Amino acid sequence: xxxxxxxxxxxxxxxxxxxxxxxxxxxxxxxxxxxxxxxxxxxxxxxxxxxxxxxxxxxxxxxxxxxxxxxxxxxxxxxxxxxxxxxxxxxxxxxxxxxxxxxxxxxxxxxxxxxxxxxxxxxxxxxxxxxxxxxxxxxxxxxxxxxxxxxxxxxxxxxxxxxxxxxxxxxxxxxxxxxxxxxxxxxxxxxxxxxxxxxxxxxxxxxxxxxxxxxxxxxxxxxxxxxxxxxxxxxxxxxxxxxxxxxxxxxxx
Amino acid sequence: xxxxxxxxxxxxxxxxxxxxxxxxxxxxxxxxxxxxxxxxxxxxxxxxxxxxxxxxxxxxxxxxxxxxxxxxxxxxxxxxxxxxxxxxxxxxxxxxxxxxxxxxxxxxxxxxxxxxxxxxxxxxxxxxxxxxxxxxxxxxxxxxxxxxxxxxxxxxxxxxxxxxxxxxxxxxxxxxxxxxxxxxxxxxxxxxxxxxxxxxxxxxxxxxxxxxxxxxxxxxxxxxxxxxxxxxxxxxxxxxxxxxxxxxxxxxxxxxxxxxxxxxxxxxxxxxxxxxxxxxxxxxxxxxxxxxxxxxxxxxxxxxxxxxxxxxxxxxxxxxxxxxxxxxxxxxxxxxxxxxxxxxxxxxxxxxxxxxxxxxxxxxxxxxxxxxxxxxxxxxxxxxxxxxxxxxxxxxxxxxxxxxxxxxxxxxxxxxxxxxxxxxxxxxxxxxxxxxxxxxxxxxxxxxxxxxxxxxxxxxxxxxxxxxxxxxxxxxxxxxxxxxxxxxxxxxxxxxxxxxxxxxxxxxxxxxxxxxxxxxxxxxxxxxxxxxxxxxxxxxxxxxxxxxxxxxxxxxxxxxxxxxxxxxxxxxxxxxxxxxxxxxxxxxxxxxxxxxxxxxxxxxxxxxxxxxx
Numbered sequence: 016x017x018x019x020x021x022x023x024x025x026x027x028x029x030x031x032x033x034x035x036x037x038x039x040x041x042x043x044x045x046x047x048x049x050x051x052x053x054x055x056x057x058x059x060x061x062x063x064x065x066x067x068x069x070x071x072x073x074x075x076x077x078x079x080x081x082x083x084x085x086x087x088x089x090x091x092x093x094x095x096x097x098x099x100x101x102x103x104x105x106x107x108x109x110x111x112x113x114x115x116x117x118x119x120x121x122x123x124x125x126x127x128x129x130x131x132x133x134x135x136x137x138x139x140x141x142x143x144x145x146x147x148x149x150x151x152x153x154x155x156x157x158x159x160x161x162x163x164x165x166x167x168x169x170x171x172x173x174x175x176x177x178x179x180x181x182x183x184x185x186x187x188x189x190x191x192x193x194x195x196x197x198x199x200x201x202x203x204x205x206x207x208x209x210x211x212x213x214x215x216x217x218x219x220x221x222x223x224x225x226x227x228x229x230x231x232x233x234x235x236x237x238x239x240x241x242x243x244x245x246x247x248x249x250x251x252x253x254x255x256x257x258x259x260x261x262x263x264x265x266x267x268x
Numbered sequence: 269x270x271x272x273x274x275x276x277x278x279x280x281x282x283x284x285x286x287x288x289x290x291x292x293x294x295x296x297x298x299x300x301x302x303x304x305x306x307x308x309x310x311x312x313x314x315x316x317x318x319x320x321x322x323x324x325x326x327x328x329x330x331x332x333x334x335x336x337x338x339x340x341x342x343x344x345x346x347x348x349x350x351x352x353x354x355x356x357x358x359x360x361x362x363x364x365x366x367x368x369x370x371x372x373x374x375x376x377x378x379x380x381x382x383x384x385x386x387x388x389x390x391x392x393x394x395x396x397x398x399x400x401x402x403x404x405x406x407x408x409x410x411x412x413x414x415x416x417x418x419x420x421x422x423x424x425x426x427x428x429x430x431x432x433x434x435x436x437x438x439x440x441x442x443x444x445x446x447x448x449x450x451x452x453x454x455x456x457x458x459x460x461x462x463x464x465x466x467x468x469x470x471x472x473x474x475x476x477x478x479x480x481x482x483x484x485x486x487x488x489x490x491x492x493x494x495x496x497x498x499x500x501x502x503x504x505x506x507x508x509x510x511x512x513x514x515x516x517x518x519x520x521x522x523x524x525x526x527x528x529x530x531x532x533x534x535x536x537x538x539x540x541x542x543x544x545x546x547x548x549x550x551x552x553x554x555x556x557x558x559x560x561x562x563x564x565x566x567x568x569x570x571x572x573x574x575x576x577x578x579x580x581x582x583x584x585x586x587x588x589x590x591x592x593x594x595x596x597x598x599x600x601x602x603x604x605x606x607x608x609x610x611x612x613x614x615x616x617x618x619x620x621x622x623x624x625x626x627x628x629x630x631x632x633x634x635x636x637x638x639x640x641x642x643x644x645x646x647x648x649x650x651x652x653x654x655x656x657x658x659x660x661x662x663x664x665x666x667x668x669x670x671x672x673x674x675x676x677x678x679x680x681x682x683x684x685x686x687x688x689x690x691x692x693x694x695x696x697x698x699x700x701x702x703x704x705x706x707x708x709x710x711x712x713x714x715x716x717x718x719x720x721x722x723x724x725x726x727x728x729x730x731x732x733x734x735x736x737x738x739x740x741x742x743x744x745x746x747x748x749x750x751x752x753x754x755x756x757x758x759x760x761x762x763x764x765x766x767x768x769x770x771x772x773x774x775x776x777x778x779x780x781x782x783x784x785x786x787x788x789x790x791x792x793x794x795x796x797x798x799x800x801x802x803x804x805x806x807x808x809x810x811x812x813x814x815x816x817x818x819x820x821x822x823x824x825x826x827x828x829x830x831x832x833x834x835x836x837x838x839x840x841x842x843x844x845x846x847x848x849x850x851x852x853x854x855x856x857x858x859x860x861x862x863x864x865x866x867x868x869x870x871x872x873x874x875x876x877x878x879x880x881x
Contacts (some may be wrong), residue, residue: 152568219288240292251284255277262273
């Protein structure tokens with residue numbers, strides 16, 4: 016007898032893809048989120064990296080720094096505030112109840128964050144190449160792009176942890192107080208040598224410093240630290256915060 | 269217990285971040301801009317495991333130890349002494365600092381050149397006042413931060429000939445000049461070699477003809493130079509003129525002609541006289557419209573060290589020159605000369621349009637390889653060969669006892685000559701050169717004790733220190749003109765004064781024309797005048813209102829601070845307090861100009877007794 020209907024083939028990857036697609040769509044349908052996220056680093060770079068800068072060497076340094084700044088913002092606000100809001104509204108609990116693979120919503124959000132990072136990176140690169148007078152080898156452009164897109168991950172992890180810790184309102188405030196000082200003290204906007212000594216010495220505490228140094232290595236303006244050190248710190252930060260956040264979110268009802 | 273993973277997680281994080289601070293925290297100090305690892309601030313260090321090109325050939329991977337600005341030892345088995353900072357040379361090549369065999373250096377030229385790895389240059393036409401100071405600088409092992417210069421002083425040319433159009437008066441040789449006495453004067457000024465200009469513009473279609481030296485004069489000048497113990501090198505643009513110069517005994521040619529291909533007779537003359545050739549292919553490329561300059565400016569390996577000024581001259585185009593195959597002909601000539609064994613030297617002729625100090629040498633090396641030289645031969649043409657031909661004993665090679673003028677590049681220029689552009693480090697006298705064009709503020713010297721700058725009593729225009737030059741808005745696109753002469757009847761009954769006359773014409777929004785005083789040995793170099801209170805001078809003129817413009821500050825291009833004064837019919841004293849010049853930086857004064865401004869029209873005034881009290 017062939018009356019037993021075959022269950023439709025279960026394609027796990029299609030779930031992830033669908034989830035990611037819908038997550039991206041959902042974010043894009045909120046212009047009040049999309050536009051500032053994309054335009055803030057672009058406008059900042061246009062002002063400080065293109066118009067107020069002297070020579071091409073500065074413009075390269077600025078491009079590396081503002082690229083990291085831009086994707087960091089997208090990750091922290093998108094993840095941190097976003098996850099906190101979703102958690103508050105009970106969406107995470109709903110998603111857990113759905114017949115989707117357990118990690119799909121998280122991977123979907125990460126994919127959306129990487130997509131935003133890619134767009135920001137491209138926007139800045141276009142501005143730099145056309146208006147900023149920055150000339151890089153094709154390999155360098157690609158490496159910078161990769162550093163930006165992959166570099167969202169540590170900040171997604173931090174954002175996730177913040178989102179798991181506090182409610183929606185508070186999350187925005189917490190991210191703000193973390194985001195701007197970290198960007199400033201990591202040497203993303205101006206060389207660390209202009210900061211007081213104590214901040215210069217403590218700068219490797221910030222994950223943004225390490226990602227910034229990797230981006231500057233591509234354009235040759237870093238402080239000479241070891242690539243493995245930077246990658247190592249970013250890796251540990253990503254792992255620790257993901258683990259802790261996962262624990263929290265799994266435990267939270 | 270519930271919090272244990274959290275505490276554990278944060279402890280791990282704290283540990284890792286603490287480690288990062290411990291390892292990296294000091295690296296962000298302002299002094300540490302290490303693109304080649306450790307950045308030694310002194311002049312003793314070692315470079316380990318780099319491929320070494322010693323000026324003549326590659327000697328393989330070796331360690332080089334520098335002590336007190338001189339190379340102490342070179343070798344594969346040299347041990348690095350304890351306590352010396354070490355620069356990692358793995359995957360890199362160490363070259364002697366490059367020698368640019370044809371430049372015209374003023375302003376930031378020497379600083380721009382050294383950032384790009386050119387540590388020595390040969391200046392082919394300029395004012396002789398700076399010659400004593402140039403000699404002192406190249407004998408010093410101090411942290412000069414700029415390329416050393418050997419110079420020809422005034423190039424020898426005909427009245428009104430090529431070389432006289434650059435805004436400063438050039439003594440010339442005409443039919444009646446006593447050549448031996450003329451060359452004697454040049455030797456007294458302290459020139460390092462004699463350069464002749466044989467140029468009637470016949471090689472350049474459409475250019476107006478210029479008067480130039482006759483063959484007899486060329487022969488006489490070269491003989492006098494040799495009698496005085498100096499080399500004689502010749503600028504010539506045609507095969508005929510170049511051949512004549514060689515037959516008259518010239519030691520070298522500082523351009524390759526491109527009007528016709530080289531012939532066997534020329535090669536034999538060159539070999540017979542053991543003459544060298546500086547082909548300056550880069551400027552020929554610029555003349556043939558090849559766009560090499562812009563290509564160099566856009567090379568990402570060079571970009572971080574290139575200043576806006578260098579970029580401007582690289583992108584500049586010689587106006588109205590038709591595209592031609594000058595470069596092709598020149599390459600063919602160099603190929604033939606090199607194959608026959610004539611010494612070829614690398615020179616840029618910077619800063620002509622399409623070239624820039626320092627940057628163009630990298631382009632010139634590539635052009636020499638295109639002309640048939642092996643990369644090692646091209647590198648030798650930019651290091652040991654010019655040092656040998658010009659008798660420079662302490663540089664151009666990497667060997668014990670040589671000066672530590674060094675260029676470290678990523679990769680291997682002996683296989684790919686363009687690897688010279690990937691600069692990992694430059695050292696001058698053993699001191700590291702900063703790559704950033706904005707770094708390295710100019711050293712402002714103190715002026716000599718004299719308060720009197722000029723009283724214009726002598727037969728020629730001069731000053732107790734510094735120099736005078738005419739200045740007009742033509743350099744900014746205007747149309748005003750000025751002429752100066754020494755006139756009789758100075759202030760207070762003295763013998764002479766400086767007469768300045770000309771016309772202000774509309775063209776530039778802020779027109780000016782007049783004379784400028786440069787207090788330093790080189791025009792626009794800074795001098796510290798903060799110990800002086802006022803500039804005092806005597807003036808008379810046509811009743812117009814005139815301007816005293818003070819140029820100062822860290823940038824050569826900043827706007828001057830201006831004060832006005834009147835020039836009445838009788839001599840009157842004008843005292844301008846230096847502190848009254850709005851916004852002036854008295855510790856970095858580059859020039860004081862006395863000029864006419866608006867309204868348009870003719871002007872004339874006389875200056876005398878200029879003092880800085």
